[in-house]
Amino acid sequence: AQSVTQLGSHVSVSEGALVLLRCNYSSSVPPYLFWYVQYPNQGLQLLLKYTSAATLVKGINGFEAEFKKSETSFHLTKPSAHMSDAAEYFCAVSAGGGATNKLIFGTGTLLAVQP
Amino acid sequence: DTGVSQDPRHKITKRGQNVTFRCDPISEHNRLYWYRQTLGQGPEFLTYFQNEAQLEKSRLLSDRFSAERPKGSFSTLEIQRTEQGDSAMYLCASSLGGAPETQYFGPGTRLLVL
Numbered sequence: 001a002q003s004v005t006q007l008g009s010h011v012s013v014s015e016g017a018l019v020l021l022r023c024n025y026s027s028s029v030p031p032y033l034f035w036y037v038q039y040p041n042q043g044l045q046l047l048l049k050y051t052s053a054a055t056l057v058k059g060i061n062g063f064e065a066e067f068k069k070s071e072t073s074f075h076l077t078k079p080s081a082h083m084s085d086a087a088e089y090f091c092a093v094s095a096g097g098g099a100t101n102k103l104i105f106g107t108g109t110l111l112a113v114q115p
Numbered sequence: 116d117t118g119v120s121q122d123p124r125h126k127i128t129k130r131g132q133n134v135t136f137r138c139d140p141i142s143e144h145n146r147l148y149w150y151r152q153t154l155g156q157g158p159e160f161l162t163y164f165q166n167e168a169q170l171e172k173s174r175l176l177s178d179r180f181s182a183e184r185p186k187g188s189f190s191t192l193e194i195q196r197t198e199q200g201d202s203a204m205y206l207c208a209s210s211l212g213g214a215p216e217t218q219y220f221g222p223g224t225r226l227l228v229l
Contacts, residue, residue, distance in 0.1 A: 009155075032215035043119070043206055043220035044158070051215050090157050094215060101216040102148060102171070105157030 002027045002093045006106035014114050019063075019078040021109045023091030026072065033074045034092045034103065035065055044090065050074060061085070086113045117141070119221035121207050127227045128197055135193045136224045140209030147190050148218060149182060151175065152204040161205075164190060165212075197228045 007022040025031055030052060036044040048059025055067045065076045074091060088110045092103040120139045128134050140147050145166050150158035161180070163171045166187035176182075179197075184190040194201055204225050208218040 034215075036220075041222075041225070043121075043222045044208075045220070046217060049215055049217065092157070101146075101210075101212075101218075102160040102163060103150075103158070103218060105159070107155070108157050 002031065002104045004033075004091045004093050004104060004106040006091050006109050008109055009107065010110050010112070012112040012114060013081045015083055016080050019076070019081045019085065019111065021076040021089050021091075021111065023065075023074045023076065023106060024072050025074060025091075025093050027093055032094045032101075033065075033067065034094070035059065035063070035074075035076050036090045036092060036105075038088045038090065038108075040087075047076070047089075081111075081113045083113050083115065086111055119207055119209050119219055121205075121221040121224050123224060124222060125225050125227075127229065129229050130197055130199060132197055133193065133195045134197060134226065135191055136205055136226075138190045138192070138207030138209075138221060140189070140207070141219055144209035144211055144219075145187065146210045146212055146216070146218075147184055148208040148210075149190070149192055150206040150208065152206060152223070153202075158206055161192075194226075197226075199228045202226055202228045 003026045005024045033050040035047040048057045050067045058064045088108045091106045094101045122137045147164045149161040152158040164184040179195045182192045204223045206223045207221045210218045
């Protein structure tokens, strides 16, 4: 069975500071991994996805994530936080290759950006 | 590409009433998913359609829940005899499949059961 764990339900950074949101996964098969962002009262928007083509994945809005198999991690980073980055971020895993590619989400990390 | 749309965006109902939500996927997307998100949690899978066939249902989907996707286009999710525990955001997502599959989410329907 697949699962993801997001460490830190709340993260606060100053504008311009590094953003690091942590995600660890568990999967019995090579995983497909995703990061989604959710703004208040909105649906989820895909930030980036790991496809096994490259371990460092670049996404939208300056975010990137690195897949580390040895650490079973897929942490999300952004070099310099912007006020507009304040939102909730979800890491998700999908087994792929089966009848359904349902996503298994973590509990989310709420990012606050201080001026 | 008009994106995934959901209707209504908000629904307030009294316990015991029936409610129905609609999801219109991105055109030509043959896969459609329903998820439920409660406060402080990530979305949880409810059910999945490939075209008009409902291929998987979560154990979260009690007998009071039913979903349809007639003709493989829009989908409806009905909750009968609503309970306060049904209060949540109901999210719909669609995709073209593939590996990996990218799911595109709608804005959600927020349900409040009084």
